Amino acid sequence: MKGNRSVIPFGPQHPVLPEPIHIDLVVEDEKVVEAIPSIGFVHRGLESLVTKKDFGEMVYVAERICGICSFGHGYGYVNAIEHLMSIEPTDRAKYIRTILFELSRMHSHILWLGLMADAFGFESLFMETWKYREKILDMLEAATGGRVIFSIIRIGGLRKDVPDDVLRGFLPELEKVEEGIRACEKAFMSDPAVLGRLKGVGYISKEDAIRLGCEGPFLRGSGVAIDNRTRGYAAYSKVDYDIITSEDGDSYGRCYVRIQEIYQSADIIRQCIENIPGEGIYVPVKGFPNGEYMTVIEQPRGGACYYVHASGKKFIERMRVRTPTFANVPALAQMLKGCDVADVPILVVTVDPCISCTER
DSSP states (O other): OOOOEEEEEEOSSBTTBSSOOEEEEEEETTEEEEEEEEOOTTOOOGGGGGGTSOTTTHHHHHHTTOSTTHHHHHHHHHHHHHHHTTOOOOHHHHHHHHHHHHHHHHHHHHHHHHHHHHHHTOHHHHHHHHHHHHHHHHHHHHHHSOSSOOOOEETTEESSOOOHHHHHHHHHHHHHHHHHHHHHHHHHHHOHHHHHHHTTSSOOOHHHHHHTTOOHHHHHTTTOOOOGGGGOTTTGGGSOOOOOOOSOOSHHHHHHHHHHHHHHHHHHHHHHHHHOOOSOSBOOOOSOOEEEEEEEEEETTEEEEEEEEEESSSSOSEEEEEOHHHHHHHHHHHHHTTOBGGGHHHHHHHTOOOHHHHTO
């Protein structure tokens, strides 16, 4: 016999999530039987600014789609324009872009670890993980002058070089970050209290992950080895790395993938620093973009698509961004079915949603 059903609103304001996502939870007793997501609370109309900002100025707008993913958004837009205009950046610019991309990935994943610890109520673990996030932000500031929005990337290359001695100074800092995260990893991967909230909770099978179009660690946490860095953009074709997956398919598997990707990003950065060429960082841009192009890159949360359409004028006609969180919402709704109400905040965090990206 079914129990009485009721609807519990989750969000758009909730202590576990600093961004506004609203989910109507249909519950029977303490079990969620259906989850109905609702987005659109912070729509900003950034894509329509292509009619007011020229194709060069739009780099600044693209970066502001999201703070945590700012470099990736700027790169995605720039990469699409460069393909339209047949611009090939220098190898040094490609290597520095890759370094900044991976520092941003480390920043995002470590930030997520802190939010997960906070969701569990482990405030000391939250502060410990974010201590190492600060080291990543210090490196980004040393390289670009900014800690969240960098404005170093531009069509044709970079706005400024990052000296070799600054890059070499990152190496000992990366070792400190890895050592600290390994200590924190024991709590996330071995603590019985944490395992009770992660193991077997929020299971998504490999087949469902593919069918529902999951992206990023959400997808790889279900054993699907898809990583858009293998497309070889920037300098990814010149470094060695493996696609990290987990066969668990649950919250534990997604946590495992993100932690291992922190170490992977540090290794990619080392390879880039060791092999970075010494040539220039900028190729002059002549003319205006014409045609249409779509590129796909691997943001920290998963694959993001950037589409631009231009007609040889100062202003491009259309810009469209499809973010990984948007792709992960259907799987989130399915994952919540059958879970305990108390697990909902944890499961939402394990997707690592970025509503700012989703609602451009």
